[in-house]
Amino acid sequence: xxxxxxxxxxxxxxxxxxxxxxxxxxxxxxxxxxxxxxxxxxxxxxxxxxxxxxxxxxxxxxxxxxxxxxxxxxxxxxxxxxxxxxxxxxxxxxxxxxxxxxxxxxxxxxxxxxxxxxxxxxxxxxxxxxxxxxxxxxxxxxxxxxxxxxxxxxxxxxxxxxxxxxxxxxxxxxxxxxxxxxxxxxxxxxxxxx
Amino acid sequence: xxxxxxxxxxxxxxxxxxxxxxxxxxxxxxxxxxxxxxxxxxxxxxxxxxxxxxxxxxxxxxxxxxxxxxxxxxxxxxxxxxxxxxxxxxxxxxxxxxxxxxxxxxxxxxxxxxxxxxxxxxxxxxxxxxxxxxxxxxxxxxxxxxxxxxxxxxxxxxxxxxxxxxxxxxxxxxxxxxxxxxxxxxxxxxxxxx
DNA sequence: GCACGCATGTAATTGGTTACATGATTGC
DNA sequence: GCAATCATGTAACCAATTACATGCGTGC
Numbered sequence: 247x248x249x250x251x252x253x254x255x256x257x258x259x260x261x262x263x264x265x266x267x268x269x270x271x272x273x274x275x276x277x278x279x280x281x282x283x284x285x286x287x288x289x290x291x292x293x294x295x296x297x298x299x300x301x302x303x304x305x306x307x308x309x310x311x312x313x314x315x316x317x318x319x320x321x322x323x324x325x326x327x328x329x330x331x332x333x334x335x336x337x338x339x340x341x342x343x344x345x346x347x348x349x350x351x352x353x354x355x356x357x358x359x360x361x362x363x364x365x366x367x368x369x370x371x372x373x374x375x376x377x378x379x380x381x382x383x384x385x386x387x388x389x390x391x392x393x394x395x396x397x398x399x400x401x402x403x404x405x406x407x408x409x410x411x412x413x414x415x416x417x418x419x420x421x422x423x424x425x426x427x428x429x430x431x432x433x434x435x436x437x438x439x440x
Numbered sequence: 441x442x443x444x445x446x447x448x449x450x451x452x453x454x455x456x457x458x459x460x461x462x463x464x465x466x467x468x469x470x471x472x473x474x475x476x477x478x479x480x481x482x483x484x485x486x487x488x489x490x491x492x493x494x495x496x497x498x499x500x501x502x503x504x505x506x507x508x509x510x511x512x513x514x515x516x517x518x519x520x521x522x523x524x525x526x527x528x529x530x531x532x533x534x535x536x537x538x539x540x541x542x543x544x545x546x547x548x549x550x551x552x553x554x555x556x557x558x559x560x561x562x563x564x565x566x567x568x569x570x571x572x573x574x575x576x577x578x579x580x581x582x583x584x585x586x587x588x589x590x591x592x593x594x595x596x597x598x599x600x601x602x603x604x605x606x607x608x609x610x611x612x613x614x615x616x617x618x619x620x621x622x623x624x625x626x627x628x629x630x631x632x633x634x
Numbered sequence: 635g636c637a638c639g640c641a642t643g644t645a646a647t648t649g650g651t652t653a654c655a656t657g658a659t660t661g662c
Numbered sequence: 663g664c665a666a667t668c669a670t671g672t673a674a675c676c677a678a679t680t681a682c683a684t685g686c687g688t689g690c
Contacts, residue, residue, distance in 0.1 A: 248532045249649080255539035265669050279535045280528040282651060287671060307658045307669050319542070326540065327547050331533040331555075334474045334678090338442045339525040341473045343587045345449035346520065348513070353521050354583075361525075388612045389548075392605045393537045403597040411586045418582045443677080459641050476679060481643060501641050501686045528650090640687075648679075659668075 248333065252279050253289050254298060254314060254322045261302050261313040264290050274390070277397065293318070343411070351419045355412045362408035369401035442527065446473050447483050448492060448508060448516045455496050455507040458484050468584070471591065487512070537605070545613045549606045556602035563595035 256262065256270050264287045271281045290312055293299040298318035303311040314322070339361060346354040376394055381387045450456065450464050458481045465475045484506055487493040492512035497505040508516070533555060540548040570588055575581045 247649085248530070248535055251539075252535055255535075255542070258539065258542050263669075264671090265667095275535070275538065277529065278531045278538070280530070280650095284652085284671080284673095285650065287669095291671095305669090306660095309669060322539065323543055326536055326543050327551065331536060333530070333532050335471065336442070336474070336527070337472045338527050340587055340590050341442055341446055341449075341469070342520055342525060343583050343590070344469065344472070345445075345452065345516065346583045346586075348449070348452050349517055349520050357521065388608065389537055389540045392540075392608055393534055395605070396534050396537070396601050399597050399601050400594070403593050407590050407593050411589070414582065414586055441677090457641075458643090459639095474678095478643080478645095478680085479678065481641095485643095499641090500688095503641060635690105637690090638688090640685100642684085642686105644681100644683080646679100646681085649677085651674100651676075653672100653674085655670105655672080657669085660666090662663105662665090 248279060249281055249285060249289055250293065250298075251322060251325045252281065253286065253293060254318050254325075257299055257312055257314040258319060258322055261311050263305070263309050263311050265309070278393070346415075351415050355415050358408045358412040358415065362405045362412070365401045365405035365408060369398060369405065372397045372401065442473060443475055443479060443483055444487065444492075445516060445519045446475065447480065447487060448512050448519075451493055451506055451508040452513060452516055455505050457499070457503050457505050459503070472587070540609075545609050549609050552602045552606040552609065556599045556606070559595045559599035559602060563592060563599065566591045566595065 252271070252275060253267060256267055256275075262270070264283075267286050267290075268281075268283050271279075271286065275281070290299065290310075294301065294312070298315055298321055299312045300315050301310045302313035305311060342357065346357065349357075372394060376391075376398070379390075381391060446465075446469060447461060450461055450469075456464070458477075461480050461484075462475075462477050465473075465480065469475070484493065484504075488495065488506070492509055492515055493506045494509050495504045496507035499505060536551065540551065543551075566588060570585075570592070573584075575585060
């Protein structure tokens with residue numbers, strides 16, 4: 247149930263409307279916890295009935311500005327400190343690797359190098375964010391930077407791994423080819439005798 | 441729709457029953473694409489009606505042994521080579537980092553060091569698998585090792601990052617404390633004059 | 635004969651995605 | 663007046679989780 251806590255976390259910084267929250271999700275949380283508009287609005291009504299947030303102000307165009315309640319803050323703190331982060335980790339990119347044996351080594355390498363480039367691109371995007379963002383001296387930016395650093399390190403590791411993996415495929419291919427050659431050589435020695 | 445392809449991928453290696461597939465999911469795919477029993481059985485019937493797999497043999501206890509069809513292999517190859525790996529990446533562990541500002545720096549550090557230990561534990565588990573697994577000379581094991589290496593590198597990076605992050609919190613705390621001290625010093629110089 | 639493992643399935647619920655639907659305000 | 667942006671919501675669908683339900687076969 248992390249969407250709930252993502253919303254609480256954003257509202258802990260400042261009151262916001264559903265519309266504002268969507269912008270925040272798209273701007274800063276999209277890569278770690280994407281959410282759709284329906285989800286956010288739905289969660290806000292659920293959180294309101296649960297008493298974890300409240301409508302603090304009504305604005306123009308039916309705007310409802312939500313604020314976190316004391317119960318909401320307690321729940322957020324509880325989640326941060328006492329609940330083990332879990333939830334199954336699905337990783338479609340690595341899943342494919344398991345099955346790369348069904349395509350040719352060349353196709354497998356193409357896939358892996360493609361992955362490397364993808365990782366490089368996300369790394370470049372994150373570096374751009376790091377350079378352009380103004381890191382004011384708030385506590386909040388400390389943790390923003392830490393999260394960003396996570397992305398930077400992970401994408402770097404991913405790129406290195408993918409390039410290494412592509413190399414591995416090459417050497418496995420070579421190994422297999424030399425084995426095959428040796429087998430044919432043996433066969434060649436035997437066949438005239440038959 | 442990766443569950444579908446995970447099932448196809450496993451059946452590409454060898455025919456299997458739903459029960460067999462569950463064992464394979466729990467043994468080798470649990471960390472990249474966990475699946476429940478209901479999901480696997482459901483997917484198998486869907487795949488059968490779609491003509492991507494077929495019941496190759498009936499065994500005791502109503503056992504149905506499924507085999508991949510030509511259409512299924514084509515679909516698997518297509519997914520591997522022509523479909524961009526995507527699907528939103530959710531990461532509850534990093535999501536929390538964004539909100540660590542709402543708890544004390546000490547609690548934040550505790551959380552981060554906890555994360556480091558978790559990463560170290562998964563790394564240890566993977567190393568154990570690497571040592572105990574018999575890496576036969578099949579092509580399949582080449583890709584199995586590559587996937588394992590991904591896990592090893594990622595958990596190592598994650599551990600390093602978490603330790604670094606905990607340090608960052610320390611220095612941010614120190615920075616803030618010294619600023620506060622300076623502010624109080626300034627105040628101390630001014631207050632007698634007021 | 636009984637326990638354990640093999641083997642298959644269904645039902646209810648939650649979380650997430652896509653698409654649709656509607657309307658108010660502001661700035662040009 | 664009109665376009666862009668602000669703003670909220672619903673409905674249908676798909677994917678995944680949990681829990682339940684059932685029964686056959688093998689080995690002790």
